[in-house]
Amino acid sequence: MPSAGSGLQIAVTGRLSPEQVAQIVEIFGAATQTDGVRPLSEHVWLHLRYGGDELARNAIANLDGKIIGYGHLDLTDIVEGPSAEVVVAPDYRNKGVGRALVSAIVQETSGRGLRLWAHGEHPAAAQMAKALGFERSRCLWQMRRSLFAALPDIRLPVGVAIRTFRPGVDDEDWVRLNARAFAGHPEQGNWTIDDLHRRMRESWFDPAGFFLAMRGDRFVGFHWTKIHGGDDGSQHGHEPIGEVYVVGVDPQEQGTGLGTALTIAGLEHLRDAKLPQAMLYVDESNSAAIKVYTNLGFTHWDTDVMYRLAPTS
Secondary structure, three states: OOOOOOOEEEEEEOOOOHHHHHHHHHHHHHHHHHHOOOOOOHHHHHHHHOOOOOOEEEEEEEEOOEEEEEEEEEOOOOOOOOEEEEEEOHHHOOOOHHHHHHHHHHHHOOOOOEEEEEOOOOHHHHHHHHHOOOEEEEEEEEEEEEOOOOOOOOOOOOOOEEEEOOOOOOHHHHHHHHHHHOOOOHHHHOOOHHHHHHHHOOOOOOHHHEEEEEEOOEEEEEEEEEEEOOOOOOOOOOOOEEEEEEEEEOHHHOOOOHHHHHHHHHHHHHHHOOOOEEEEEEEOOOHHHHHHHHHOOOEEEEEEEEEEEOOOO
16 A cells, blocks of 8 residues: 555645535445544534534545545634644555645644544554554543443423424524523534534434433523434444433533433433343533433443644744
């Protein structure tokens, strides 16, 4: 197999053509099947399928007219700084392609530093990050539990009721609730109505698994579940599994047990769908959330790692 030095070209561009998207989607699928984990986050994957984000940059590794690697650079977070994710076609790994992509992305950031995500705790990613001067800075746990195990009863705060999401009716109210619930979490709290609608167009979207907590007419919490894998076309590389996709609670309702009640409601829905397991993602540093999920029967399954390169200017 050719090395990175024999004809490899790296280009950093704006929006992608349909032909480029098709080649990168093929790489995404092959990497998912090989590694058993998706190489790009959902946010990047969704934007990629629409040609990329207007505010993002795309790094393309091209060898003899064929795309063999891809890197996504997000420059929008003015607080935390740029972030990137990279995937290399399995047949072209260990040839310097990933390192060339990351080096090009670092150059594109103009010394602002970079956060680099590695999905799955792979030794090769750690070695490359260290060689390029990155330091491990954040971990995101994947936790799982059996849906055959018993679930606790749902205990809602007094005056709160649960119903399901109504597409086209609840959209804007939900976006506002999400912003309140994740005000200190820019990756989630900055979702727009377009971000919501992109997900609503996905094959996995099901309003019957999107639960809203209401105090009268006020949105005070939600649990958005997800079923993916199998034949859903998402290229997850595994059998169907339920996901605690997002749980959010209005700050005024925190400490009332609403988050736990919503989580159980969603798990009941996933169990009723005859799924064997449920999964979720949570920051390793979020000990309070990990305690809640552990008490609900979840255990640590895998880890995504963020590496950080310090700014030079």
